[in-house]
Amino acid sequence: MRRYGKHTDxxxxxxxxxxxxxxxxxxxxxxxxxxAEGMVLTVDRGRLTCLVExxxxxxMKARELGxxxxxxxxxxxxxxxxxxxxxxxxRIVRIEERTSVLRRTADDDDxxxxxxxxxxxxxxxxxxxxDPEPRPRLxxxxxxxxxDGGLTPLLVMTKSDLASPxxxxxxxxxxxxxxxVTSREELAxxxxxxxxxxxxxxxxxxxxxHSGVGKTTLVxxxxxxxxxxxxxxxxxxxxxGRHTTTSALALPLEGTDDWVIDTPGVRSFGLxxxxxxxxxxxxxxxxxxxxxxPRACSHDEQDCALDAWVAEGHADPARLYSLRRLLSTRERTxxx
Numbered sequence: 001m002r003r004y005g006k007h008t009d010x011x012x013x014x015x016x017x018x019x020x021x022x023x024x025x026x027x028x029x030x031x032x033x034x035x036a037e038g039m040v041l042t043v044d045r046g047r048l049t050c051l052v053e054x055x056x057x058x059x060m061k062a063r064e065l066g067x068x069x070x071x072x073x074x075x076x077x078x079x080x081x082x083x084x085x086x087x088x089x090x091r092i093v094r095i096e097e098r099t100s101v102l103r104r105t106a107d108d109d110d111x112x113x114x115x116x117x118x119x120x121x122x123x124x125x126x127x128x129x130x131d132p133e134p135r136p137r138l139x140x141x142x143x144x145x146x147x148d149g150g151l152t153p154l155l156v157m158t159k160s161d162l163a164s165p166x167x168x169x170x171x172x173x174x175x176x177x178x179x180x181v182t183s184r185e186e187l188a189x190x191x192x193x194x195x196x197x198x199x200x201x202x203x204x205x206x207x208x209x210h211s212g213v214g215k216t217t218l219v220x221x222x223x224x225x226x227x228x229x230x231x232x233x234x235x236x237x238x239x240x241g242r243h244t245t246t247s248a249l250a251l252p253l254e255g256t257d258d259w260v261i262d263t264p265g266v267r268s269f270g271l272x273x274x275x276x277x278x279x280x281x282x283x284x285x286x287x288x289x290x291x292x293x294p295r296a297c298s299h300d301e302q303d304c305a306l307d308a309w310v311a312e313g314h315a316d317p318a319r320l321y322s323l324r325r326l327l328s329t330r331e332r333t334x335x336x
Contacts, residue, residue, distance in 0.1 A: 032077055032094060036052050036053075036079070039051045042072055046061070059076075059078055065092070065095065072261055073261060078091065100118070100150035100151050101115050102115070103115050104145060116206075117248060125139055125155050126158065127158070128212065129162060129163040131212075144271060147281065148275065155178070156218070157180065159213075180195050182195060193221035197222060200260065202258065208263050209266070277296075280323065286320060289309025299324065300328065
């Protein structure tokens with residue numbers, strides 16, 4: 001006879017059988033203190049190519065990470081088979097804290113952001129001066145994403161034999177962005193790679209640009225094909241016989257600790273995820289002037305304190321114009 005209420009004891013408690021085995025469920029996860037450290041080089045359909053010490057290791061994300069995704073440039077902790085042999089697979093059990101992120105959305109109405117690259121120090125924005133024509137709105141959007149994500153921008157202008165860089169330099173000169181100007185001949189004989197390499201020392205640099213501007217050609221010159229094969233990455237070939245990058249790929253510069261990350265060509269760069277308040281950090285000469293701004297100031301309204309700050313001679317008016325132009329890119333389409 002079963003007893004109820006205050007007269008019950010432990011013999012009256014029914015145990016629900018564990019259908020999946022005798023081990024009780026627990027929320028405690030292993031710490032994996034002996035996990036190996038690695039860097040994600042590329043991601044392809046759920047498989048991640050990682051560099052662990054001097055070996056290329058294929059891995060997959062552990063279930064315990066949930067929806068958290070590892071991206072190119074991530075520092076990760078791995079367990080399992082780290083031999084790097086064919087048909088072996090390790091597990092990524094931890095993604096370390098990121099120092100920077102390059103993010104974008106599909107368009108400005110898309111609420112879901114995508115992290116393209118993690119832990120890069122610099123964003124090289126590659127644009128042709130002609131064929132195809134430069135797209136300042138796309139450049140502006142890449143700059144905003146760089147400033148927001150904690151990356152230092154570098155402007156790389158190609159095909160200077162077809163058009164002068166003066167107009168673009170005038171547009172971005174007040175942003176104090178380092179730049180490189182190259183021609184098709186310099187790109188063909190690797191002189192362009194030498195010019196760009198001077199800006200890569202001690203850094204992880206992600207390259208981004210519209211299709212056809214020569215971005216992947218430049219990366220191929222920086223990292224010869226035999227070095228690219230070490231990652232096991234294969235580029236797709238277009239109908240015209242040109243190689244095109246199909247996924248982000250991290251590549252080491254030979255003889256250095258520097259890295260370049262080639263990303264797929266972009267047609268648009270959505271900024272729905274951007275917090276405009278972070279863009280001001282890229283303007284240290286203007287940032288002190290925001291102390292008197294109203295709460296949630298857009299820095300382009302009647303009560304903005306930056307107008308008085310500039311009028312008092314603390315900063316160049318052209319810098320304020322550049323800031324406001326960049327902030328307004330979220331409100332304009334790239335074709336405007």
